[in-house]
Amino acid sequence: MPPGPSEDFVSRVLEVVESIPDGAVMTYGDVASALGSRAARAVGQVMAYYGADVPWWRVVRASGHPAADHEARALEHFRAEGTPLRWSGDVFRVDLAAARHTP
Template identity: 75%
Template sequence: MPSSSDGAAGAGDDFASRVLAVVESIPPGRVMTYGDVAATLGSRASRMVGQVMAYYGAAVPWWRVVRASGHPPANHEHIALQHYRAEGTPLLGGGDRPYRVDLAAARHDAV
């Protein structure tokens, strides 16, 4: 998803470093929403989590952070699907409909 490949090294900012640490802790086959990541940090800044992921998230498992609907990061659906299948992440839909992650089955509680 992210354009930067330097990961946490380029983040510098404490919030960004904390976001990346939470994302790194999500186990294979599980996901968190942008809001879940923010809440784990005691914040409501889900859009800021998205910005951190866009700029610094290339070195972490970015596909494990999804939209509140369960849809993967925008414009990265195809590559994310490969990761989900490899990790056995529970999915809904597909075929003629866009797929999404089954949040009821795959949501990770980092607390």
Template identity: 75%
Template sequence: MPSSSEPAAGRAGEPATGEDFASRVLAVVDSIPPGRVMTYGDVAAALGSRAARMVGQVMAYYGGDVPWWRVVRASGHPPVDHEHLALQHYRAEGTPLLGGGTSPYRVDLRAARHDAG
């Protein structure tokens, strides 16, 4: 049996929770290369979890220090209420876009999706 000091992620494949989950989410997001994106679900899956909404919560509270614009909704749309700022980052990084690169637009997931696995 694991000791109480062992992280939750180490217990029988359970996903990490709390601060450990947040730090793992931020590490995955920080590893996404320029011009590429992952969905909230992709980030969760990279951690062995299905908690896409929890990834969204982590990004809302702690995502300012990582390339937050590289995490998009399953539709390819950028984070809500950050579309204009995200568009500036996508253009600077050459991220493939659909919809002419103006609002409404979305990231071309077929071309830009990053596989963290």
């Protein structure tokens, strides 16, 4: 199995995620880009293994959808923070045009 992200990469990802304001989001690719990287999948790995103590719901897929299997919990946070959402029937995604944060 290949090694995971370095400790430095992990801490830098978590720092960027902690800086995302209420009601705003960044995609995994946005977080990677903020670090001068193209490693969106590595950002996803960091969030999966180390993201529980940061506002994980503020990091979404490029489509605006929250992390798989965490939609209900993310929706609670989005509603509490007033994050702009787009609905299609019962399915939602974050309105990236209105909510995307650029550090």
